[in-house]
Every structure is written in structure tokens, then in C-alpha cells.
Amino acid sequence: MDRRSFIKSAGLVTAGGAVATALSTPAISQDMRELKMVTTWPKNFPGLGTGAQRVADRITAASGGRITIKLYAAGELVPPFESFDAVSSGTADMYHAAEYYWQGKHKAFNYFTAVPMGLTANELDAWVNFGGGQELWDELASEFGLKSLMAGNTGVQMGGWFRKEINSLEDMKGLKMRMPGLGGEVLRRIGATAVALPGGEIFPSLQSGAIDATEWVGPWNDLAFGFYKVAKFYYWPGFHEPGSGLAVGMNKRIWESFNAADQALIAACCAQENNTMYSEYNAKNGAALAELTGKHGVQLREFPEEVFAGFAKYSEEVLDETADTDIGRRVLDSFRKARTEIGSWGSIAEQAYVTARMKSLG
Known part of the structure; x- marks a missing residue:
């Protein structure tokens, strides 16, 4: 073989090797991305913090490591309530929050977590997925450079922890109560003072007076926070958060930099966490409630009709102002529209069945 033929043959071998290498190397090795996710939750806090971590881990695993999500708990990269601005401005790439x-x-952001006298978890999913909610959410979030997706739900929340019994609306007046969102505005109409605090600051504030x-979430999370140590009256149901949706918000430019396949992958991972978190809360709240009442002496109380009727009255006024x-x-x-249509079905479906079952079986 002369020199020219050798070079030509070697070139073919080299090219062939490159093609073979390219074909045998997974596509996921190309275009590696690492995104920063900030949260409003304490690190590894059961349900909320761990749910955010599951979203990050699931996206990383589903993409074969091509899209790696590094999670920063509340305060690690930015303060919890600055997560929105961090992602909107591009300081962080995504958040997990309410x-x-x-x-x-x-x-209007309230509606995509919970509003007073609002939607249950199932109803919220129905509205967002099939009642036009996601389209409206997309329009709203895009005004701030965001793309948002449902990524968790804690279900119906408890009414809250109180140092004293609540027998009338008069008993609510003058109380300083931690409650964010529009529920806090309802409290103000009643005559209470609403205080917005991130999760990590609630117990010391309650302990110090x-x-x-x-309010926080429900028995599982409330037990972990130890509220029973400083307040013994535990009221239900929570008018303010009947189905508290959590969300992943992604910087819109980052979202749009992904192709359709990767967007579908991220959305699927968020949807999976939406189901997983709701299942986890339903599975664990019952045992936690039994421990609170049986072991720690917590006194479970239902809000009197007069009090709940007051919550309902002022809730509609507050919603009108949004x-x-x-x-x-x-x-x-x-x-x-969704509350009326979806709720009317629920009242003769799951709600009616569970009520009848409890009456029959005790």
C-alpha cells in the first residue's frame, strides 16, 4: 500500500470509528444542563421539603443526568419569600413553593395554591388540567417571566392551633394568627391580625407569644413542628386552604430553551409529584392525628357554625376584590364556574359516599 492509499484508508477508519462512537454514545451525554432550584421550605422538611427534593431528583433521573437539578432549601441561596424574584430575574432557575x-x-396567584372557601385538591387538579386554569396561569405567570406547573398538594388543611377555645366570632377578634394568602385578609375582616411567616419561624413565634x-398544614406536618407543645386546641376544618397546591415555577427563558421533549419530561415529573405528595399526606395524616390526641393531649375542636359562616361571608367579599x-x-x-360545576358533582360523588360510609360503618 502506497502512502496516499494508506492515508485514505486511515481516514476512512477514523471516520468510521467516529461514527461508531457517536452511535454508541447516548444522546444524553450532549448538552448537559445544571439548574438551581430554590424553595420556601426548610431542608428535608417532611412532605414539602422532601417533595421539592423528589421533583429535583426525578427530573435528574428521568433525563439520565442530562438535566441536573440542584436544590437549595429556604435561606440557603435566597430567603424563602424572595424565591419568586430570584427566579423571575434569573438569579435562580426554578422554585418550589406555594x-x-x-x-x-x-x-390572582392565590387561586393556584388555595383561596378561602376554594377548591379541594381533586377539584383544583380538575380546574387546572381541564377547566382552563393552566392557560390562565400561564398568562399570569408570563407577565413575570415565569412558567408554572402543579407539583404537589397537601389536601384539606386543618383550621389551626389556638391557645384558647374559639366559641364565637368575637373570640377571633384581636388574635394574632399566622395565615398567609387571602385567608389572612378574611381574618382581618373578622378583627384578627394576620401574620405571614415562613415555616421555620412559626414555632418560635408561637412559643414566644x-x-x-x-395554621400550618395538617397533623403530619404539625406534629413534626411540635405545635402541641405550646397550643392544645386544634381546630378543623380549614376554610382557608381546602386543597393546597404547590408549584414549580421556572424562569420562562430557561423553560423555552428546552425542546418539546424536555419540556414534556419536566412537566411529567412535576405531575408525578403532584400525585405523590397528595397520596403521602393522606396516608400519614391519620396516624399523626391519633398521636397528637392520644399521646400529646391535643383537644380536637370543630369550628362552631357561626364562626365558619363568618369565614364564608368574608371570603366571598375578599375574592370579589381580586x-x-x-x-x-x-x-x-x-x-x-369550576367550583360550582365540579363541586356539584363532588357533593353527590365522593363526599356523599364517604359520609354514608362513615354513618354505616362508624
Whole structure:
């Protein structure tokens, strides 16, 4: 073989080797991405913090490591309530949080977590997925450079922890109670003082007397926070959060930099966590409630009808006031339509069945 033939043959071998290598190397080795996720939750806090970590881990695993999500718990990269601005500005790439924390940006964000006398977890999913909710959410979030997706739900929340019994609306007046979102505005109408605190600050505030009462989530999380050590009256149901949706918000430019396949992958991972978290809360709340009442002496109380009726009255007034912009009006109208249509089915479906089952079986 002469020199020219050798070079030509070697070139073919080299090219062939490159093609073979390219074909045998997974596509996921190309275009590696590492994103920063900030959260409003304490690190590894059961349900909320661990749910955020599951989203991050699931996206990383589903992409074969091509899209790696590094999670920063509340305060590790930015303070919890600065997560929105961090992602909107591009300081972080995505957050896991409750959208009602952003009501100072726009009141309509409340509807995508929970509003007073609002939707249960199942109803919220139905509205977002099939009742026009996601489209309205996309429009709202895009005004702030975000793309948002459902990524968790704690289910119906408890009414809260109180140092004293609540027998009338008069007993609510003057109380300083931790409650974010529009529920806090309802408290103000009643005559209480609503205080917005991130999770990590609630117990010390309750212990010191800076607040008189607090809502948080439900028995599983409330047991972990130890509220029973400083307050013994545990009220139900929570008018303010009947199905508390959690969300992943992603910087819109980052979201749009992914192709359709990767967007579908991220959305599927968020949807999986939406189901997983809700299942986890339903599985663990019952045992936690039994421990609170049986071991720690917590006194379970149902809000009197007069008190809950007051919550309902002021809730509708507060919701009306969220319609002060075009998008706000359209979100409220869509929500109320869903509450009527989806709720009417629920009242003769799961709600009626569970009530009948409990009566029959005890």
C-alpha cells in the first residue's frame, strides 16, 4: 500500500470509528444542563421539603443526568419569600413553593395554591388540567417571566392551633394568627391580625407569644413542628386552604430553551409529584392525628357554625376584590364556574359516599 492509499484508508477508519462512537454514545451525554432550584421550605422538611427534593431528583433521573437539578432549601441561596424574584430575574432557575406567597405580585396567584372557601385538591387538579386554569396561569405567570406547573398538594388543611377555645366570632377578634394568602385578609375582616411567616419561624413565634395562633398544614406536618407543645386546641376544618397546591415555577427563558421533549419530561415529573405528595399526606395524616390526641393531649375542636359562616361571608367579599384587573377577573370567573360545576358533582360523588360510609360503618 502506497502512502496516499494508506492515508485514505486511515481516514476512512477514523471516520468510521467516529461514527461508531457517536452511535454508541447516548444522546444524553450532549448538552448537559445544571439548574438551581430554590424553595420556601426548610431542608428535608417532611412532605414539602422532601417533595421539592423528589421533583429535583426525578427530573435528574428521568433525563439520565442530562438535566441536573440542584436544590437549595429556604435561606440557603435566597430567603424563602424572595424565591419568586430570584427566579423571575434569573438569579435562580426554578422554585418550589406555594403560589399564594406571591399575592403581593398579583392577587390572582392565590387561586393556584388555595383561596378561602376554594377548591379541594381533586377539584383544583380538575380546574387546572381541564377547566382552563393552566392557560390562565400561564398568562399570569408570563407577565413575570415565569412558567408554572402543579407539583404537589397537601389536601384539606386543618383550621389551626389556638391557645384558647374559639366559641364565637368575637373570640377571633384581636388574635394574632399566622395565615398567609387571602385567608389572612378574611381574618382581618373578622378583627384578627394576620401574620405571614415562613415555616421555620412559626414555632418560635408561637412559643414566644409573638403570635397567638397558627395554621400550618395538617397533623403530619404539625406534629413534626411540635405545635402541641405550646397550643392544645386544634381546630378543623380549614376554610382557608381546602386543597393546597404547590408549584414549580421556572424562569420562562430557561423553560423555552428546552425542546418539546424536555419540556414534556419536566412537566411529567412535576405531575408525578403532584400525585405523590397528595397520596403521602393522606396516608400519614391519620396516624399523626391519633398521636397528637392520644399521646400529646391535643383537644380536637370543630369550628362552631357561626364562626365558619363568618369565614364564608368574608371570603366571598375578599375574592370579589381580586378581580381588580382583567386577568384577575377572568381567573375569578373561571374559578367560580369550576367550583360550582365540579363541586356539584363532588357533593353527590365522593363526599356523599364517604359520609354514608362513615354513618354505616362508624
